[in-house]
Structures are given as structure tokens and as C-alpha cells.
């Protein structure tokens with residue numbers, strides 16, 4: 081098999097983010113996806129490469145620059161799929177990423193032995209992609225398993241299962257989900273280059289609440305990126321890839337330009353009234369501690385998987401990669417003023433995250449106008465018809481491991497595993513195998529120095545507690561023994577008591593979640609720092625008997 085073309089850094093210098101004027105680009109709102117057929121239930125979404133203006137300007141002349149990106153239906157972020165609870169849809173995800181002229185991050189050398197990358201002879205055959213609906217209660221065949229990737233025209237396929245027409249049942253609460261690439265070993269690159277879009281599920285209950293809606297509801301997909309001075313994407317983490325001579329740190333990717341809905345440091349013109357902001361952190365590695373430059377509050381009404389029991393008032397909002405927050409903000413007190421949404425530099429989270437208050441410490445601006453029509457929207461005290469259920473485990477709990485160490489080549493590596501077996505690889509046999517319909521507690525023992533956002537496919541879970549612990553760690557295997565709890569189990573704060581699919585697991589703590597595994601098949605759980613996920617911080621799991629659905633080794 082041919083090796084990928086040798087990567088040579090482009091002649092352009094990286095863009096100095098301070099050369100860019102902030103808050104001059106209007107906030108784009110991704111258009112709603114149009115169904116392909118008259119019944120409104122079928123979509124056809126091509127995945128391709130194109131150039132788009134992301135708000136980056138020539139540092140010398142100020143002329144707007146174009147960026148080569150990948151996207152769904154010809155735009156980045158992709159069009160928003162508006163779904164209704166109880167109405168299934170299908171999407172044909174057409175891979176048109178022939179990619180021979182792919183954007184810069186993709187021309188870097190991919191170390192296949194370490195990266196789990198499926199292909200050695202790309203991009204000649206086109207780029208592998210597979211689309212996952214994050215937060216979706218999806219049948220396993222449509223979940224976008226990392227091994228179910230395919231290249232354009234099905235020239236090559238992953239080992240698990242590949243099809244391009246996916247079914248989404250939408251048999252879940254109203255919530256903001258998102259779709260993004262999930263190809264094995266390529267996810268961080270494919271998402272970095274633009275493969276992400278929003279998916280909103282709505283239902284009658286939510287509509288009956290009278291929350292701000294229509295133009296008073298703004299989706300905000302926050303992603304950090306870096307650029308070359310010619311406007312092309314620059315992939316910082318290159319220096320940390322294992323093919324680099326001294327990869328002493330775990331690969332992570334932090335950008336110095338903040339994009340919201342694909343636009344650098346944009347401005348939204350708002351009226352002095354309540355808005356519903358649907359926030360999503362779609363970054364690779366960056367955590368955000370969001371706050372306003374003036375004393376505005378967030379009233380959080382929902383989390384990853386639906387509405388909270390009751391609104392929670394916050395001045396700071398912590399969002400790890402893939403986490404969502406559904407919030408109401410009332411701009412009425414700021415009539416005629418401009419307020420900035422900031423990322424607090426006090427929060428170096430996880431460690432090594434460079435926050436510069438002048439660049440990536442800023443997210444966007446809201447320019448509050450002076451007039452509005454009467455604001456009839458409400459924030460009810462009670463957001464749900466019935467409180468979020470208290471789940472009772474029906475099976476023994478699973479003690480799982482987050483581990484970081486060095487591989488045989490002295491390279492930093494992070495893996496998941498179990499407390500009993502230690503660190504396990506992507507291809508190690510499945511260890512998490514809930515029975516169909518089981519309600520289980522999963523405990524994440526984080527033995528690493530970083531906070532990792534742990535995501536479980538298929539289910540929404542409730543966070544039960546976080547607790548400090550000490551244990552004896554076998555250096556070689558990662559096995560944990562002699563676990564001692566050094567603090568009480570702490571319940572999550574009110575804003576984390578709703579349905580979640582991604583949870584921050586802090587270092588030195590065990591984080592406990594509980595979920596009902598109610599669809600059979602093979603799924604995955606992983607760290608949602610995409611660079612970690614791509615470097616094997618990901619494990620398959622299976623609901624129901626192994627062998628009933630083909631496992632990777634069986635194919």
C-alpha cells in the first residue's frame with residue numbers, strides 16, 4: 081500500500097490572532113436542513129470540501145480570506161436538522177470527500193500504528209468518514225460506530241458495518257444534539273476541518289412552556305481553531321503528534337481563534353429582552369468557563385439530554401467538549417450596550433490549556449438594541465411535566481478506569497479500561513456488556529492528571545456523585561487495587577442534575593453515573609477530547625448478548 085504524501089509545512093506563517101479585529105463579523109445561524117422528499121422524513125446530505133469565509137482577514141490588507149473546510153451540504157457548520165419527537169427520519173450521508181486537495185491538517189503524516197487510523201493509502205482513495213448523532217437514542221446500525229467508516233463510493237469500508245442511510249427514531253425528549261464525524265483515528269482531523277452540525281429535537285411539552293423561540297432562540301456552537309496567515313486552517317497539535325520526535329505530552333489541540341457557528345469572534349444583534357441560547361462546546365480539547373463582561377446571568381433550563389426540573393441561576397457556565405447548556409439570558413438591563421461573552425482565563429482546564437484574555441479568552445459579543453416588541457416569553461419554575469426519574473440499579477456497578485502512561489516507545493498515551501483488568505485497547509475484547517434493559521452504575525476512576533469529558537453513546541445518564549479516592553496503581557497494567565475514598569461522595573450541582581451524555585471526570589475522583597441500556601447492539605464510550613479519543617481513549621461496549629450483533633472481531 082502506498083504511504084500518504086509526505087507532509088511539508090506550508091510556507092505561510094501562522095496567523096497572529098491579535099491581527100484580527102474582533103466582533104465585526106455578524107453571527108451566522110446555520111440554515112435548517114431541507115428534507116429530500118415530500119414526506120419530510122428523508123434527508124440526503126453530501127459531505128464535501130469547499131471554501132468558506134470564517135471571518136479571517138489578511139493581517140496586512142484587511143481583505144477577507146477564504147478557508148478550505150469540509151462540511152455537510154456545502155457549509156460549515158452543517159445545516160441544522162429540526163426533528164420532532166416521535167417522528168423518525170432517515171439521512172443519507174453521502175461521502176464526497178475525495179480529498180486529494182484536502183485541507184492542511186489532513187496532509188500531516190498519520191502514524192497508523194499509534195493512531196488506530198484505518199487507512200494507509202489515503203487520501204488517494206478519499207477520506208474515511210462516518211457520522212454519529214451525538215446524544216441520539218439511535219439503533220446501533222445507525223449510530224456511526226468508529227469502525228463503520230467508508231470512503232467515497234464505498235471504495236473502502238471499515239471492519240464493522242458500513243451503510244450510508246441512517247435512521248434516527250427521535251424517541252427521546254426535546255434537546256439539542258449534534259452530528260459529527262466519528263471515523264476511527266480521524267475524528268479529530270475531520271471535525272477540526274468542519275464536520276459538525278446541529279440537530280434539534282422539539283416536542284409539544286417544550287412548546288407549551290412559552291420559552292423564547294423563533295428568532296429569540298440562538299444556537300451557539302463554540303469551536304477554537306488556528307489559522308495560517310493565508311486563512312487556511314493550522315493544526316497546532318501537529319507538534320504533539322506521535323510522529324514528532326519528542327511527543328512528551330498527550331496530544332491535544334487548542335486554537336487561538338474562537339469561532340461561533342463557524343465565524344471568528346462574531347457579534348449578534350439582539351433586542352433588550354429574553355433569549356434562549358443553546359450552547360454547545362464543539363472544540364477538540366478546550367474547556368470553557370463562560371461568563372458575561374457585565375453582570376448578566378445565565379438561567380440554565382436544560383442540559384445535554386433535555387430540560388432540568390427547575391431553572392438554575394448561574395454567573396459562570398462550565399462546558400467541556402461536547403457538553404450542551406440550554407440557557408435563558410435577559411438582555412433587557414443592557415439596552416443600547418454591548419456585552420461580551422468571555423472565557424475566563426482563571427480556568428486552565430484541563431492543564432496546558434493556554435488562555436489569552438485578548439484572544440481565546442473572548443467568545444462573542446451581543447449588541448443590545450434599544451427597542452423590542454413586548455416580551456411574552458416565560459421561564460416557568462417547573463420545567464418538566466414529571467421530575468427526572470430516580471434510577472435504581474438492576475445490576476452490579478462497573479468500576480472503570482481512566483489511565484495515562486507511556487507506551488513502549490516512551491510516548492504519552494491515555495487509555496480506558498476497568499479497575500480489575502487495567503488499561504485496555506480499542507481492540508481488546510468487550511468488557512462492558514449490560515443486559516438489554518439493565519440499569520447500571522458506571523464508575524469512572526480517573527487516575528490521570530486531567531479532567532476528561534466521558535461520553536457514552538446511546539444512553540442519557542444521571543450523574544450520581546463524585547468522590548475523591550486514592551489507590552495503588554500497577555504501573556505496567558494500569559490495574560487499580562486498595563481503593564480508599566478520601567472524601568464523601570458529593571452530589572452534582574443543580575445544573576448537572578438533568579439528563580447528561582457527557583460528564584466531566586476530574587482527576588483523583590471517581591465519577592458515578594447511572595443509565596438504562598435499552599437498545600441492543602454495539603456502541604462506544606470514550607473521552608470527548610477528540611485528540612484523546614483518536615489516541616485510543618475509547619472503548620466499544622455491547623448491550624445484550626455478544627455475538628447477537630456482529631462484533632468487530634467476528635467480521
Ligand code: C2O
Nearest residue numbers: 212214262402535
Ligand atoms: Cu460526540 Cu462518540 O461522540
Ligand code: CU
Nearest residue numbers: 213214215537
Ligand atoms: Cu455520542
Ligand code: CU
Nearest residue numbers: 532607609612
Ligand atoms: Cu481525555
